[in-house]
Amino acid sequence: MIIPVRRFVATCALGALGVALAACGTPGTPHAARPGHPASASGSANAQPPRPPTLAPGSSGITPVFTNGPRTKDKIVSLTFDADMTANEGTRAAAGEHFDNPELIATLRAFKVPATLFMTGRWADEYPKEAKDIGQDPLFEVANHSYSHYAFTDNCYGLPIVPQERMRAEVEEAYTAFKKAGVPHAMPYFRFPGGCYDQQALRTLSAVGVTAVQWDVVSGDAFATDADAVARQVLEGVKPGSVVVMHCTRSAAPVTEQALRTIVPELRKKGFRFVKVSEMIGSATQGERHGTT
Ligand SMILES: [Zn+2]
Numbered sequence: 001m002i003i004p005v006r007r008f009v010a011t012c013a014l015g016a017l018g019v020a021l022a023a024c025g026t027p028g029t030p031h032a033a034r035p036g037h038p039a040s041a042s043g044s045a046n047a048q049p050p051r052p053p054t055l056a057p058g059s060s061g062i063t064p065v066f067t068n069g070p071r072t073k074d075k076i077v078s079l080t081f082d083a084d085m086t087a088n089e090g091t092r093a094a095a096g097e098h099f100d101n102p103e104l105i106a107t108l109r110a111f112k113v114p115a116t117l118f119m120t121g122r123w124a125d126e127y128p129k130e131a132k133d134i135g136q137d138p139l140f141e142v143a144n145h146s147y148s149h150y151a152f153t154d155n156c157y158g159l160p161i162v163p164q165e166r167m168r169a170e171v172e173e174a175y176t177a178f179k180k181a182g183v184p185h186a187m188p189y190f191r192f193p194g195g196c197y198d199q200q201a202l203r204t205l206s207a208v209g210v211t212a213v214q215w216d217v218v219s220g221d222a223f224a225t226d227a228d229a230v231a232r233q234v235l236e237g238v239k240p241g242s243v244v245v246m247h248c249t250r251s252a253a254p255v256t257e258q259a260l261r262t263i264v265p266e267l268r269k270k271g272f273r274f275v276k277v278s279e280m281i282g283s284a285t286q287g288e289r290h291g292t293t
Contacts, residue, residue, distance in 0.1 A: 082245065
């Protein structure tokens with residue numbers, strides 16, 4: 001069955017390896033939001049920091065979906081980076097393929113850009129030191145991109161499909177991997193692999209207590225070879241409240257770090273401030289009405 005979400009996804013052209021880090025935009029409106037919704041499945045330690053803002057669940061408690069923040073004069077933008085690694089890519093990593101991107105993290109730090117990383121559990125298992133280092137840096141927040149980076153619907157870039165009875169475990173096992181790596185406070189935000197979801201997946205995850213996070217700006221960094229083209233696409237797409245999807249993996253998004261060197265100063269020149277997804281969701285839940293596109 002074709003659903004609107006998948007129609008958006010299907011318009012996204014990717015290379016042959018796109019299954020590993022598929023990403024496309026699904027413009028939309030956040031659900032009616034209210035602060036303080038309990039987030040039960042962060043998997044993080046029972047420690048101090050205030051509970052991150054989440055969207056209120058939809059009808060029957062269905063997992064809410066966040067796409068972008070308020071289109072207000074407060075020009076904030078969230079850069080998000082998917083740290084993709086698919087469960088069956090271990091042999092490729094063992095053969096020397098790099099699914100991480102330390103230079104990108106270093107550049108974000110050098111530019112002092114707060115950012116949210118949607119990490120797979122498999123990535124955290126492969127790069128535990130980096131996962132911990134990112135997770136302990138207040139500049140960043142770690143969110144959930146499933147354990148295996150398998151699809152939660154069929155027809156999602158040829159990704160292997162998670163059976164419904166495994167969906168919840170896919171999210172929970174990623175939190176377990178973060179914890180094991182030493183990430184202290186993973187966020188209760190979940191990005192579907194490939195951005196592919198449907199009502200059944202949202203319903204199945206409702207007990208996990210996460211807010212699903214999509215995006216309204218596709219950077220096009222997957223398999224890109226032209227950093228300027230990526231930068232241009234981002235700069236043309238960003239509006240106040242935008243959430244930009246990019247990737248944190250050298251092997252399949254090799255020019256992202258270079259593109260950032262243009263994107264960051266240019267957006268700042270236009271008056272934008274970078275915020276993590278938690279702040280973006282927080283600004284969307286502060287009671288103000290926000291626009292739809
Ligand atoms: Zn991904």
